Amino acid sequence: MKKRKLLLGIVLVGIITAAYFNYPKLNLISGYASKNMASSVFIADRDADDITLNDNNMPLIKLADSEVLEENKSATATVYGLMPRTAVFKEGLGTVLINKEFSKHNFDIVPNRFKVQDSLPFPYGNNGVVDTVLENVAYDKLEVAFENAFKDPEQKTRSLLVVHKNQIIGERYIRGFSKDTKILGWSMTKSILSTLYGILEYKGAIKMDYKPFSQEIRMKKPKNGITLNHLLRMQSGLEWDENYFKISDVTRMLFLDSDMTLTQLNKNVIAQPTEVWNYSSGTTNLLSGILRDQFATHQEYLDFPYKELIDKIGMNSMLLETDLSGNYILSSYGWATTRDWAKFGLLYLNKGDWNGKRIFSETWSNYVAKPTINSNGSYGAHFWLNAEGKYEDIPTDLYSVNGFQGQRIFIIPSKDLVVVRTGLEEQTDEQFNTLLKEIIASIR
Incomplete structure (x- = not known):
């Protein structure tokens, strides 16, 4: 009985120690997962399920569960329900991770774009590609x-x-x-x-x-x-x-x-x-x-x-x-x-x-x-x-x-x-x- 209690105590101490040293990492895991999810969905216009299955399916990051909210263009991730992190998409600026200082910042100033419409093919334009066969290419x-x-x-x-x-x-x-x-x-x-x-x-x-x-x-x-x-x-x-x-x-x-x-x-x-x-x-x-x-x-x-x-x-x-x-x-x-x-x-x-x-x-x-x-x-x-x-x-x-x-x-x-x-x-x-x-x- 004493041996069993001793073993249980050792296991408990091990779990507490592991949790103590790894808990801060959850902030990074859920931060990466939510940021990558929000950017991939709202910048690259990709499917959230595909991102979960592939992009976020990597060591440690795959421990996070992510949820996308289309109405406010955000994604929130947690690790076993712990350490929630939210990333929000801002037009023209990309995705930012929310932290305690988020409310201090405004996102009203965005880059102006200088896109020019043209009829040229790649690379000097965006109107298709040149379809010529090069003789020196096998x-x-x-x-x-x-x-x-x-x-x-x-x-x-x-x-x-x-x-x-x-x-x-x-x-x-x-x-x-x-x-x-x-x-x-x-x-x-x-x-x-x-x-x-x-x-x-x-x-x-x-x-x-x-x-x-x-x-x-x-x-x-x-x-x-x-x-x-x-x-x-x-x-x-x-x-x-x-x-x-x-x-x-x-x-x-x-x-x-x-x-x-x-x-x-x-x-x-x-x-x-x-x-x-x-x-x-x-x-x-x-x-x-x-x-x-x-x-x-x-x-x-x-x-x-x-x-x-x-x-x-x-x-x-x-x-x-x-x-x-x-x-x-x-x-x-x-x-x-x-x-x-x-x-x-x-x-x-x-x-x-x-x-x-x-x-x-x-x-x-x-x-x-x-x-x-x-x-x-x-x-x-x-x-x-x-x-x-x-x-x-x-x-x-x-x-x-x-x-x-x-x-x-x-x-x-x-x-x-x-x-x-x-x-x-x-x-x-x-x-x-x-x-x-x-x-x-x-x-x-």
Whole structure:
């Protein structure tokens, strides 16, 4: 009897201990589930049951139950009835997670859009595609590459699009997705942020050696030497923990903070600039805050990405989400169709020229594709690289726009090629190498 009571006591203590250490995680789990549900329903116009079955069916997140309320465009998630979190969709701004500070914020100021109706086909317009057969493309070999990309359900590829010589030569979607489906780019959005700085530089409004903290009296002196270049290359030396599997800097920022531009700003300096390379979503949102400071009004800040980049190159499907304080969450939350993501890749393939209009300087594409010190040749300025042959069968001039769960825009200048892959499962370097190798083999 005593042994049974002792065993029961040990089990009870174990349960209480587990609950104590894991209860705070429920906030993040229900936060992710509700945010992802609301954004997928009200931005991408997808079915809630499909999101539950697929997008939210991942470790820990699948523990959450989500309910969508169409009347107020929101989604609420709980974990076994505990820790309810609600995300609300705001037109033009995306979805925000409600917290105790929600009532302090208003959502009256929204971005103006600058969409232009035209009769041009892809990529310079949205009136269909060019249907010309390119003589140097072996379409039968390209079809094999597409078949291999979609045949394994475990890879969970959702769309694949290949552009050669500014023309779509291959395009496919799984059931439930189409050329009109907006897809979350996750960290692909980081490259949008980088491009906005490239545009400002081209306009002469900012330089990469600008030190955003040099005039901040409240900033500790070690931060004064940090430049935009250091931040764009993730080598500022600011402390950051990018771990999505625990309560960390990045999960607190995305699912708890009202102003995501401050999260890394308030971190300590752990190294001098360039001494370490440390991938950080906090850095990107810090840069979003610095970007906001370049404009006299909040309206100008909200309009800038659409006026000078997104709508200017016809990425009309794109929506950038904001936090509760009205800052663009450029670390993670950009939505666009597969074709519009491809347009972004083509802008870089064409070195900033868009059908005769210059968006950023020709040298900017070289800048973002220049390897960053201590990144092992894998990172430039908010772009990923193949400088040291990570994809062993692919040209080393490849650079890419990468996001969670295998979202990719591959830009290969030497092959005049842009490849967009979206999905629900991260791919290995070997899998991406095989995909790109098969696509390249189809081009003579």
